[in-house]
Amino acid sequence: MTTEKMKKEFFGTNGVRGVVGSEMTPALALTIGLALGSMRPGRIAIGRDTRTSGPALLRALAAGLMAAGCDTVDYGILPTPALQLLVRGSYAAGAVITASHNPPEYNGVKVIEPDGTEMGDEETLVLEARMRSAHEFTQPWDKVGSAIERAGGPDEYVRAIGSAFPAGIGEGLTVVIDPGSGAACDTTPAILRRLGCRVFSLNDRMDGYFPGRLPEPSPEGLAALSRMVTVTGAAFGVAHDGDADRAVFIDNEGHFVEENAEFALIADHLTSQEKGVIVTPVSTSRLLEWVAEKNGCRVVYTPVGSIYVARTMRERIDAGEKVVFGGEGNGGLIYPGHQFCRDGGMTAAMMVALLATRKTTLSAALGTLPTYTMRKEKFHVHDPEELIARLAEAFQGEAPDLTDGVRINRSDTWALVRPSGTEPLVRIFVESKTREAGEEIYQDILALMDPSSV
Ligand code: MG
Numbered sequence: 001m002t003t004e005k006m007k008k009e010f011f012g013t014n015g016v017r018g019v020v021g022s023e024m025t026p027a028l029a030l031t032i033g034l035a036l037g038s039m040r041p042g043r044i045a046i047g048r049d050t051r052t053s054g055p056a057l058l059r060a061l062a063a064g065l066m067a068a069g070c071d072t073v074d075y076g077i078l079p080t081p082a083l084q085l086l087v088r089g090s091y092a093a094g095a096v097i098t099a100s101h102n103p104p105e106y107n108g109v110k111v112i113e114p115d116g117t118e119m120g121d122e123e124t125l126v127l128e129a130r131m132r133s134a135h136e137f138t139q140p141w142d143k144v145g146s147a148i149e150r151a152g153g154p155d156e157y158v159r160a161i162g163s164a165f166p167a168g169i170g171e172g173l174t175v176v177i178d179p180g181s182g183a184a185c186d187t188t189p190a191i192l193r194r195l196g197c198r199v200f201s202l203n204d205r206m207d208g209y210f211p212g213r214l215p216e217p218s219p220e221g222l223a224a225l226s227r228m229v230t231v232t233g234a235a236f237g238v239a240h241d242g243d244a245d246r247a248v249f250i251d252n253e254g255h256f257v258e259e260n261a262e263f264a265l266i267a268d269h270l271t272s273q274e275k276g277v278i279v280t281p282v283s284t285s286r287l288l289e290w291v292a293e294k295n296g297c298r299v300v301y302t303p304v305g306s307i308y309v310a311r312t313m314r315e316r317i318d319a320g321e322k323v324v325f326g327g328e329g330n331g332g333l334i335y336p337g338h339q340f341c342r343d344g345g346m347t348a349a350m351m352v353a354l355l356a357t358r359k360t361t362l363s364a365a366l367g368t369l370p371t372y373t374m375r376k377e378k379f380h381v382h383d384p385e386e387l388i389a390r391l392a393e394a395f396q397g398e399a400p401d402l403t404d405g406v407r408i409n410r411s412d413t414w415a416l417v418r419p420s421g422t423e424p425l426v427r428i429f430v431e432s433k434t435r436e437a438g439e440e441i442y443q444d445i446l447a448l449m450d451p452s453s454v
């Protein structure tokens with residue numbers, strides 16, 4: 001089953017990622033290019049975010065793809081979801097040079113399948129196997145592929161999103177955009193202007209040094225956006241991570257909107273119009289269950305990682321089920337009628353539609369949601385897998401969800417313990433109405449952990 005997590009050597013949950021010059025090098029990008037080119041022969045769409053190392057890594061990747069016999073079409077700088085949209089149905093594969101939300105010194109590669117989704121575990125393992133003997137895929141002189149540079153990719157993306165909403169739906173709304181010098185500097189302002197919004201922006205010059213804030217759209221980094229929202233009297237502020245597959249919000253009062261609340265609010269908007277399933281990882285807030293129950297829908301859980309959400313959505317739709325929405329509690333939301341990947345530009349547009357439809361302010365809309373407290377801790381342990389097995393056994397009587405780690409559900413609280421994929425540690429999430437209400441389940445878990453590891 002594709003939603004089961006598998007151990008990979010180079011690739012994490014969202015592609016290859018590492019510090020440029022040590023972990024992420026042009027040699028590695030070239031190797032990925034050769035392996036991918038041999039695996040998905042044909043025309044490959046490529047692009048990148050705004051990082052300083054992007055041009056070097058993109059050209060190395062392209063060199064590998066061409067050496068393996070593929071023709072490359074380079075769209076330059078664009079959001080990851082824009083490249084995913086362009087790839088779908090038109091290319092043998094795609095690849096984006098990006099490190100998403102990571103600091104400027106990082107970069108990486110996300111591989112896109114012909115249907116526009118990120119490559120899943122099984123195929124990634126095949127790709128990794130090919131990377132180990134990549135030199136074998138170098139083609140002779142008359143089989144080498146070509147390099148084409150193509151403009152207009154971002155415009156196509158803007159048009160696709162703009163045409164998904166009624167014309168002028170954003171008229172009368174002022175919005176402030178903080179693309180954080182990343183890949184959506186041009187696209188999200190263009191999308192929201194197209195919807196009729198009055199748009200202000202900051203950190204809107206593409207810059208791989210990220211001078212205004214780091215690529216992660218954290219509450220601390222968005223202080224300037226918050227001020228600008230208040231000063232301009234905007235309906236909301238929206239910010240992206242470096243490759244703009246995620247969107248996070250500042251409400252009309254200048255407050256950061258917790259991403260699970262954002263997810264729940266948009267889920268409420270969509271499931272009040274259409275009944276079906278909401279797909280999300282086991283780490284997501286119970287707010288989604290609240291929304292689903294209210295609107296006669298159901299939540300389906302997956303392992304943590306957007307590819308598991310996207311693939312589960314596809315599998316269930318293929319099986320004839322109605323899937324309305326999916327996403328993660330980090331502002332990465334997936335609209336099945338649009339495409340099967342997280343899309344920050346689409347999420348910004350959806351917020352406009354939500355406010356226009358509900359004729360309310362964002363802070364008032366947030367006030368309709370119940371409030372929960374999420375506690376997140378991490379602990380170094382000698383053997384995370386052993387601990388997870390022990391917890392699953394100990395909580396057997398409570399029928400724990402073993403989709404990813406152990407999730408224990410109680411009437412007023414839930415907890416998730418899951419191993420980190422890369423380090424010898426476990427992460428513990430506890431959500432409840434108040435922190436005190438979650439204390440009992442938290443203590444129950446701690447009692448079962450090896451005292452020397454806590
Ligand atoms: Mg991202």
